[in-house]
Structure formats: C-alpha cells, structure tokens
Amino acid sequence: MKYTVVENFLSNEESDYLYDYAVENCTDDPRPYYGFYPIGGSDLLKGDSNLDFDASKVIDAINFGFKYFKENHEILGNFVLDRVHFNIMNAGAMLDSHADDEIAYMKQANEKQRRYVISLFLNDDYAGGEFNFEDGKDLIVPPKGSLVLFPGWSLRHGVDKVLDGARVNILIVFHDIF
Numbered sequence: 001m002k003y004t005v006v007e008n009f010l011s012n013e014e015s016d017y018l019y020d021y022a023v024e025n026c027t028d029d030p031r032p033y034y035g036f037y038p039i040g041g042s043d044l045l046k047g048d049s050n051l052d053f054d055a056s057k058v059i060d061a062i063n064f065g066f067k068y069f070k071e072n073h074e075i076l077g078n079f080v081l082d083r084v085h086f087n088i089m090n091a092g093a094m095l096d097s098h099a100d101d102e103i104a105y106m107k108q109a110n111e112k113q114r115r116y117v118i119s120l121f122l123n124d125d126y127a128g129g130e131f132n133f134e135d136g137k138d139l140i141v142p143p144k145g146s147l148v149l150f151p152g153w154s155l156r157h158g159v160d161k162v163l164d165g166a167r168v169n170i171l172i173v174f175h176d177i178f
Helices: 012-025 056-072
Strands: 004-006 034-040 078-090 095-098 113-121 131-133 138-140 147-150 157-159 162-164 166-177
Touching: 004 056, 012 034, 012 056, 012 078, 012 166, 056 078, 056 113, 056 147, 056 166
Parallel strands: none
Antiparallel strands: 004 147, 034 078, 078 166, 095 157, 113 147, 113 166, 131 138, 131 157
C-alpha cells in the first residue's frame, strides 16, 4: 500500500496555532538547516505529558493514525506510539530517499519492528520540499492542514531540497514489535 493524504485534517487556524508554536520553540537540530522540538511519546496518550500548548489536535491525529494503520495494514505484535515531534526544514534542508528499515539507528537491538509514519503539514508557503515517494517517482506537496500516512518501513520516501521558506510539520511515528 502506498501513502494516503487526508486534506483539511486541521483548519487554517489550528495549523497556524501549531505552526507559530513550532517556529517559536524549535531549536537547531544537528542536521544543517533543520529545527526540532520533541512533543512526546506514549505519555501523550496517558495524559502524563507536561505540554505548554494545546495538543488536542495532535492527539486527534495520533488516534486517527492508530485506527487507520490497524484497519489498512497487517500489524504484527504490539503496535505502539514511538515519538511525536515538530520538524522544521529550512531552505537548504533535504532528506534522502530511504525506507526506515534501511537506517541503522532506527533498528532496535533484539527486536523486529516496522515503522508507520504520519506527517501533519502546518504550512504550504515554501518552495521545493516536495514529499517524494518511490525514489522520486511520485512527488506531492500536501496542502496546509493535511495528514500524510504511510508505512515508513516499506515505502521509500524522502523530501526534496527546500528552496525557499520553511517546511513545518509534526512527525508522528508508530511501530509494531514482533
């Protein structure tokens, strides 16, 4: 199965609120041209997180993703929320095409797991930065407020170079452990 785009998951006002929070709070990432701000992991669903912003729409996206992936993919073993974070890709940033299973740091010792990903787009006023799938054969620029859901472990994906502005999203990662 390929990816799914759900447009208008967030209203413009909800997108703007989260975008402004991300821009104000993201810190430089070790990768050039990136900003990063962790939101949490499974603690979000337990109510154990101490967030200083309204994360209700983020939690809605997490719950939507749980349901979507369970209904549309064969989940093996335990299915858990791994992490949630704001991600800013400034002009110059890019992400080489990959499947998550190819990246050494994403592999857990003594566990088999597969990653499932949601990217929640908070803006669309940047140039470049196309989401590419299948080594660039399929390029998309999701509208502001959209969710893109895909099996990161099996579908090759990446981001073309951001040419102008900043591409701001929330990344939500689940995995099954079997």
